[in-house]
Amino acid sequence: FGAFIVLCGATHLINLWTFTMHSRTLAIVMTVAKVSTAVVSCATALMLVHIIPDLLSVKTRELFLRNKAEELDREMGLIRTQEETGRHVRMLTHEIRSTLDRHTILKTTLVELGRTLDLAECALWMPLRTGLHLQLSHTLNNKIPVGSVVSINLPIVNQIFNSSRAGRIPNTCPLARFQPYTGRYVPQEVVAVRVPLLHLSNFQINDWPExxxxxxxxxxxxxxxxxxxxxxxxxxELVEVVADQVAVALSHAAILEESMRARDLLMDQNVALDLARREAEMAIRARNDFLAVMNHEMRTPMHAIIALSSLLLETELTPEQRLMVETILKSSNLLATLINDVLDLSKLEDGSFELEATIFNLHTVFREAVNLIKPIAAVKKLSLFVSHAPDLPSCAIGDEKRLLQIMLNVVGNAVKFTKEGTIFITANIAKPDSLRDPDFYPAPTDGHFYLRVQVKDTGCGISPQEFPHLFTKYAHTQNGSDKGYSGSGLGLAICKRFVNLMKGHIWLESEGIGKGCTTIFIVKLGMSEDPTPRYQQKLLPPIRAGQAEADPFGLKPAAPKDELMPKIRYQRSL
Structure with missing residues (x-):
């Protein structure tokens, strides 16, 4: 190709000399140059047959490389866009997780998504409390006021709920009509994704069901x-990630709102409890003041009436006068017992009551209880039988007064609800194999024993339906036809408190109305190392109604009267 160019140029230069007169030699040179040019031209043409495809392939490769470069530029731009979008999404995640306010989370999500993805509009539809509709709660540009409602049963809504992926939806569906039409001919592409709303019950704490x-x-x-x-x-994919992050942030916000509601409720309850505590303290102070007044203003005159009535019985009285004085004494004793029960119950309820631990004669307690019950049994012509086990110790350590009070209440109830027949009082040491109540199992320890007392009568009995209410204060039993028997309803309730304080148990047994009743109580007492307490008396033999009539109150001594007896009787009454 180079030779062809050179020959062409030489031929043109030689041709310049042909305009003037020239020799034959110049013509020959001109002819040779032209022939050489023609030969080189033919050779060049033959060579171009092989060179032209190479030239065409180079051009094609250039176009291919140019297209590749443009594609790489586009991919690099897309990668940069993805990285920028990912950075915005991370910033969005950080923003929505930096707050626990639900409205702030949703508003931040819409604003950041609109700026990151260059959106025309972004909106959130929230379910109503009824669960039947979706309500437009937040929008990006607020072109339409929030509050629009869409049924949750629409096919497009069910399609979104049934898929965890973001999907395209028609721009004419009700969910996408939160922005008015602009009249443009290009349809807008709309995407929707579900956002799970996690409640506290969805966390499955301690295997709680959903x-x-x-x-x-x-x-x-x-x-x-x-x-x-x-x-x-x-x-x-970014939209799906953002939806998941929004769901987590909303769950945290829901937990915070729930904890704040619980805290407010707890504060209200604490205020109510504090008010109730103050009212209870005021009521306790008022009750204590009342009990103090009753203790002084009622018990003192009552003791005086009992003492004077006892002294009056030592004088010479007509049968009518003696009957009236005895009635006054019995009524006074009953009223004094009721007052003592109320005072003891108040101490038991406020926790200020404490048992005394003294050495006492156990047989004497039974003797005094029987002596106090004998007058009523004599009037009703009832027989009292008292027996104790041979291994029952004569002395024990415990609260003698409370044990006597339990005995008086239990035996008194037996006499009260028995019209005719016999009352059996049995005392022994409790054995584990003799217990019928599985809820109580006495465990004997060194220095202690469990006293078991059983009082069985042939009275009206108790129906099984009354058992749960027997030890409830101010509760009365309906014993068939014995509706005339009434009381304060405190006796057994106080007995149960005393028995519990003595680490014991009390219960009743009855086969039904008209079949009698058996009351059993067990108390824990200490073993006395001193076999001779400050006083010691023997347990009485079985006592019958005839004996009770000869000694109405069980207080007459075996020796004749002397001038000290009124004082002894007065001290005994006090």
Whole structure:
């Protein structure tokens, strides 16, 4: 190709000399140059047959490389866009997790999504409390006021709820009509994704069952209508990630709101409890003041009446006068017992009552209880039988007064609800194999024993339905026809408190109305190392009604009267 160019140039130069007169030699040179040029031209043409395809392939390769470069530029731009979008999403995640306010989370999500993805509109549909409708709660540009309602039973809504992926929806569906039409001919691409709303019951704490069905919100995103943009796969993935992050943030906000509501409720309850505590303290102070007044203003005159009535019985009285004085004495004793029960119950309820621990004669306690019950048994012509086990110790350590009070209440109830027949009082040391109540199992220890007392009567009996109410204060039993028997309802309730304080147990047994009743109580007492307490008396033999009539109150001594007896009787009454 170079030779062809050179020969062409030489031929043109030689041709310049042909305009003037020239020799034959010049003509020959001119001819040779032209022939050489023609030969080189033919050779060049033959060579171009092989060179032209190479030239064409170079051009094709250049176009291919140029296209590749443009594609790489586009991919690099897409990667940079994805990285920028990912950075915005991370910033969005940080923003929505930096607060626990539900409205702030949702508003931040819409604003950041709109700025990151260059959206025309972004909206969130929240379910109503009824669970039947979705309500437009937040929008990006607020072109339409929030509050629009869409039924949750629409096919497009069910399609969104049934898929965990973000998907395209028609721009004409009710969920995408939160922005008015602009009249543009380019349709807007709309994407919707569900946002799970996690409740406290969804966390399965301690294997709790899920109490409520899952509910979802719907996040709707719309591209601008004046661009030819389409949703890319990575953008849909980012939308799904943001929806999951919003769900987690909303769950945290729900937990915070629930804890704040619980805290407010707890504060209200604490205020109410503090008010109730103050009222209770005022009531306790008022009760204590009342008990102090009653203790002084009622017990003192009552003791005086009892003492004077006892002294009056030592004088010469007519039968009518003696009957009236005895009635006064019995009524006074009953009223004094009621007052003592009320005082003891108040001390038991406020926890200020404490048992005394003294050495006492156990047989004497039974003797005094029988002596106090004998007058009533004599009037009703009832027989009293008292027996004790041979191994029952004569002395024990415990609260003698409370044990006597339990005996008086239990035996008194037996006499009270028995019209005719016999009352059996049995005392022994409790054995584990003799117990019928599985809730109480006495464990004997060194220095202690369990006293078991059983009082059995042939009275009216108790129906099984009355058993749960027997030890309730101010509760009365309906014993068939014995509706005339009434009381304060405190006796057995106080007995149960005393027995519990003595680490014991009390219960009743009856086969039904008209078949009698058996009361059994067990108390824990200490073993006395001193066999001779400050006083010691023997247990009485079985006592019958005839004996009780000869000694109405069980207080007459075996020796004749002397001038000290009124004082002894007065001291005994006090």
């Amino acid at each position: 109490l409520s069905p899952k509910s979802f919100a719907v996040l709707v995103l719309m591209l601008p209508s004046d661009s030819a943009r389409k949703w890319h796969a990575y953008e849909l």
